[in-house]
Amino acid sequence: MTAMVTARIPAAATARALAGRADARPARWRRQLGAKLALLPLMAVVIVVYLGCMLWTVRLSFSSSKLLPVQDWAGLQQYGRLFANDRFLLSAINIGIFGVLFIGGCLVFGFLLAVFIDQRVRAEGVLRTVFLFPHAMSLVVTGLAWQWFLNPTLGLQKLVRDLGFADFTFDWIVNQQMVIYTLVIAGIWQASGLVMAILLAGLRGVDEDLWKAARVDGIPAWRAYLSIALPLIGPMVVTATVLLAVQVVKLYDLVVAMTRGGPGIASEVPAKFVMDHLFERNNIGLATAAATMMLVTVVAILAPWIYARYVRETGRRA
Amino acid sequence: MMAPMTADMPSGRRPRRIGIARIGVYAFLLSSAAFFLLPLWIMVTTSLKPMAEVWEGNILALPAQFTVEPWIRAWSEACTGLECNGISVGFWNSVRILIPSLVLSILAGAVNGYALSFWRVRGANLLFGILLAGAFIPYQVFLYPLVRLFSQAGIYNSLACIVIVHVVFGMPIMTLLFRNFYASLPVELFNAARIDGGGFWTIFTHVLLPMSTPIIVVATILQVTGIWNDFIFGLTFAGRENLPMTVQLNNIVNSTQGERAYNIDMAATILTALVPLAVYFLSGRWFVRGIAAGAVKG
Amino acid sequence: MRTFRLACLATAMLAAAPLTARAEMRAEVLHWWTSGGESAAVKVFADAFTEAGGTWVDSAIAGGQAARTAGINRIVGGNPPTAMQFNTGKQFDELVANGLLADLDAVAAEGKWQDVLPPALTEAITRDGKVYAIPVNIHGINWLWYNKKLFEEHGIAEPTSWADVAAAGEKLKAAGLIGLAQGGQPWQERSLFNAMLVGDGGTDLYYRIYRDGDQEAVRSDGFRKVAELFKQLQGLTDAGSPGRNWNDATAMVLTSKAGMQVIGDWAKGEFTAAGQVADQDYGCAIVGQGGYLMGGDVFVFPVVDGASSANETQATLAEVMFAPETQIAFNTIKGSVPSRLDVDVSGMDACAQKGAAALKDPARQVPTTDFLISPDLSGALDDVITQFWNNQGMTTDQFVEQFIGAMQAAG
Known part of the structure; x- marks a missing residue:
């Protein structure tokens, strides 16, 4: 290179x-x-x-590779096992739930942060760094901090109960139905600062004259942001969305640090399935079959969009 | 269309009065800040407690017995194998990996983004589509073939190898970032330069690059974070002499069967994050001024 | 040449005199021992190797998975370390099959490894009649650790069966304490289950399932009873158990929040760090019929320069790691017991002595599942066990069927 x-x-x-x-x-x-x-x-x-x-x-993915890659032919054997695997199927559902809430949450929260920080506030640099800092830290340990905080016997629940509210319950992280939402919370915590930075860079590029015009016309600030600025920073929103989507598909570190896929297999995700089989379980065949399924899904979702936006129009986007 | 700014000011609307709206703005920002800082609170307080207190499990409480020893140990005394020199060992290695990777990956992303958005090169967008799809595969799957590839090329386990890996894996997002940024610039800008006889590189260096400050800042934030915190690539491709700081960090915080000193874990994590944090903080000046400085009357 | 070198080595160790000049032996050793206690243990090996005239180049990477992946990548990439760590068991099968590891036959024969190792360990390091690894320790993974003060206060005796453990847990729970501190991660749940299976189900049942792959054994009453008691123990844990690190669970025992924990003997490191002493502050027991589940670590030696047998550096490294004094010193710090049974353990802590005593009886030497089943099957069973432990609605029947399903899929 x-x-x-x-x-x-x-x-x-x-x-x-x-x-x-x-x-x-x-x-x-x-x-x-x-x-x-x-x-x-x-x-x-x-x-x-x-x-x-x-x-x-x-x-x-069509081979019987275990610890080392081998080029033999095992037909659809790995795929058969993959689709009979409860854990993989649950992983697919989990990533769907996580993906929608995480991307939606980050975009909304990140946009709000960008707009509010754009109001000529004091200590903007400090605030911006505060919103971005989770991005800078290794998830191994910040995930542990979240695990402790959400743990009913250590964190928030214990704190509130110690204050005298004996019935207060917040045990999502140990609850199989709710655990996926704790990952969403920590995920938003980790990534929305970045969305803020991207959208803020966009907002700072919007022509000052447009703001002046909006003010002269008496358009309220919130409407100016929503109907004038937001469409203008459309490409930045797309960039942020793709970035977040990549994080969703690759979601792994956060799960390992916070829940190890548990309780039981309740918070398992596809990338963790791939990684577990690729390394710890010495089953490259099954791992690559799962990775292939992830790729196929991503392409199926992306293809129409990529085609419409980038391939069909051979030049600049209109 | 988005036009470059002409004023040396943030684009936000001026506050008309100090009133409820103003209080609302600060209330939102401060409560958001509290949400962001919560895990950091746990980490900082834990890092300032002796282990006896950590074992008690009052994670939100202030240290009863305040100690900075975990910080000193994390930086220069904690054991990470045979050596007990803390995380400071890999610091310069990380810097040596970061700088070339950062510069080259941003440059590659900017050139790709520019070529893709302003020049109609046949097939280029298909390449970009594949690149983008590739960004979604967990890169651990790529480790084996890449190891073989680099080993055949004779550069496996070297500084060049790790830099190439960072540039390659940064390429999808960097290209996307610049491509979409340039796509939002007025095309008249480009056409005018073409008519003036500007060639591919002249237009890039004289017209577009000066306007790219805000997106370069975002790209820097992304890449500094990604490259500085990378563990698996550094471990696999950098070679023993170039191992980044995160390998030491991992050795401190990730031992499976060893006893854990959580206070040192927390301190080591915060210390490792200081470089990206400094970049975030310092990048702030260009969030505002860079645009104005690079403004071109369109 | 070899005899000369050995004689030289022996003289050096006896007289602690510097070695005569010899070609430099530089060994890069890749391992995952990185915590404070583990680092001190590695130092024992490194010092011994240095004393034998070698230079130890340390490559420590925390996390067995990360370290093994890095090592295998380097072997594949043609830049292997001199020695690298694996867990005792089947993890390195394919490396041997592909001719990537050097054999240690000469060293093993000379050191009479076969005479001093438990037979299961000899088997675990041998492939097609050749020795490919040096076992450096035995970790007992089915230990019960308990808080002596709490047990005394509540009049509880050291449990001898898993039913006793359940009863003790109930008693503590009734007193407002946590009966069983459990780290809520699949490997820890598997550990507990297998401890109960070998303890209450017995060694035969354990072998029938894991060694013979006998599905009928999974359907047996013995297995079902263990499964039901396993589920009962789940009720003795606290609400915060899922996801917890084992260290946090140990902290609960040493701060008297919880009465017991079931985990490997590396937990002693945590007690020691807290200044507690075996048999005084905390007790340790192998519960049930007495099978001692042996896990542990080995080092393998990747082929260097195309030589299919270990070169001089590699052989020397294996020798010093296996020397009786190194074994005692290393395992005292590591918390495990020596892999060779012919050494004097009287200087080690009370729990290590208990473990070493158990290992004297061949009937009690039971290998962990890592020796018996593939990593693939082991992982598939983890998925089933963790579901059974955590899903309130899952019945014993479903557990049995899913357990068999995993055996069929990953078999």
Whole structure:
């Protein structure tokens, strides 16, 4: 990669030389030479790493690989086992619930934080850092802090009961029906600061004249944010959503740190299924089958959107 | 369309009066801050207690017997295997990994995003689609083939190897970030530069890069966090001499059968996070001024 | 050459004199011992190796899973460590099958490992008649730890059966305490279940299920009784148990919040850190018919430069790790007992002596499930056991059927 990056400098010189020519209408491919050269590293990475590794993963899901990858043929055996596995099916449901609440929660909360912090408040830098800090810390230990806080015998429930409210109950983390929501809470805590930062960067780019116009027209502030600013920062919202969606699909560390998938298997998630089988359970075949299913699901959800937005319109988004 | 700002000011509306609305704003922000700080409270108080007090299990209480020893031990004395030098050992390794990875991954993302959003290169968007889909696979699945790939290339277990890995795995999000940011800029800006005879790189370095400050700040926040906190890539690809700080942190907080000193765990975690935290705090100035400084009259 | 080297080594150890000049032995050792106590234990090995003229290069990575993955990746990537840790059992089967590990036959024969190791351990390190690993310790994983003060206050004697444990727990619970401190993570729940299975169900039943894969044994009354009592013990834990680390559960025992915990003998590290002493502040017992569930750690030696047998550095490392003095010193700190049964343990703590005594009786040497079943099956059974422990509505019948289902799927 380093070599590729430095290789861009001569490319830049060529492009500049080409651009500087008197010829006003060079051939289309030539005009694009700079862009094409610049995209070479991307192409190499996509083909070698992403496409290559994805195909490798799919291939292994049809093998009987255990600790080490082997290239034999086991047919659909791993998939048969996968779909007969209660834990994997429950994981799929859990990630659905988590995904909707987490993405929705982070976007709403993150947007609100960005808007409120945009009100020329004092100590903005401190507040922004406070909202972002969970992102900076290893989940192994912050997850433990959450586990303690939510634990009925250590944290909030105990605290409130010690204050004299003997009937107060907050035991979601040990309750199989509710445990997934504790992951949502900690997830929002961890990620909404980032959404705030992305949307704030967007808001700070909105033209000052628009705000002035809104004020002159007597539009209330909340409406100005919702109907003027929000549509303008649409691409930033998309970016934030994709970022959050990636975190949802890869959700693992938080679960391990807070619940270990429990109580029982109540808070298991697909990425943890993959990781457990990939490493601890020495079953690469089953792990890659699960990873393939995750990939297929993601592609099925993303494909129409990617197609509409990026492939069909060959150039800039309208 | 989004136009660059012309004033050296935040875009928010000016407060008209100090009244209920103002109180509401602060009430919301302060209660949110309390929510964010709650686990940190537990971590800080725990880190200032001797273990005898931690075992008692009053996690929210202030330390009865205040001690800073866990902090000293976490930084320079805690055992992480044969060595007992705390987490300070890997600090410079982490810095050495962070800086090239950060610069290269942001540069790659900016160039990709620019090429994808302003130049109609056939097939480029399909590549981008695959890249984006790839971002969703747990990267642990990629470890084996990558190890073999790098080992055949002869750079397995080196600083170059870990930097490449960070650039490669940062690429989907970095590209997306810049692509979507550039997509929201007025296309007239680009067309005008084209008519003036600007080539691919001239337009990028002279027109777009100067306007990219806010998104570079966001990209920096993302990448500093991701690269600094990375454990599994560093462990797998960096090699013994370049192991990042997080390996020491993991050795302190993640022992399976060993006794746990939670106070040291908490202190070590906070100490490790100081670099990204400093970046968050310092990046604040560019959240406001960067845009104005880079403003181009469109 | 070998004899000369050994003689040299022996002289060095006896006289503690510096070694004569020899080619440098540099050994990079990959392991997951990183806590304060564990670090001190590793130092014993490192010092012994240094004294034998070697240079110990430490690669510590916490978490068995992370360390093993890193090690295997390095083997695959062609940059292996000199030695790397595994849990005693089947985890490294495939590495042997693929010719990635060097054998230790010469060292094992010379050191007469077979004569001093429990037979199950010899079996666990042997593949196709060759020795591929050095067992460095035996962790008893079915220990019951109890708070002596609480037991005395409430007139409870050391339990000898799991029914006794349940009765003791009820008594403590009635007194407003927590009967059983349990870390609520699947591996700890499995540990408790297997402790009860070998204790009350008996060694035969245990072997029929885990070694022979006998599904009828799972349907037997013996198994069902254990399952029902297991569920009863769940009622003795507190509401905060799910997700808890074992260390937190131990803290509950040592601060007299809870009466008992069932966990491996590494728990002594936590008691020791709190300044408590075995047999004074806390008691330890192997409950039931007496089978001592042996877990532990081994080191394997990846092939270096294409040699299928251990090279000089690797052989020396194995030798010093297995030397009687190192074994005693290491295991005293680690909380385990020596893997070789011919050493004098009288200097070790009361619980270690109890464990070593149990191991003298071959009938009581029972390997953990890691020796007997694949990691895949072990994980699948974890999923079933943790559901049974945590799902209030799950019946013993369902448990039995799911247990058998896992055996069929992952068999």
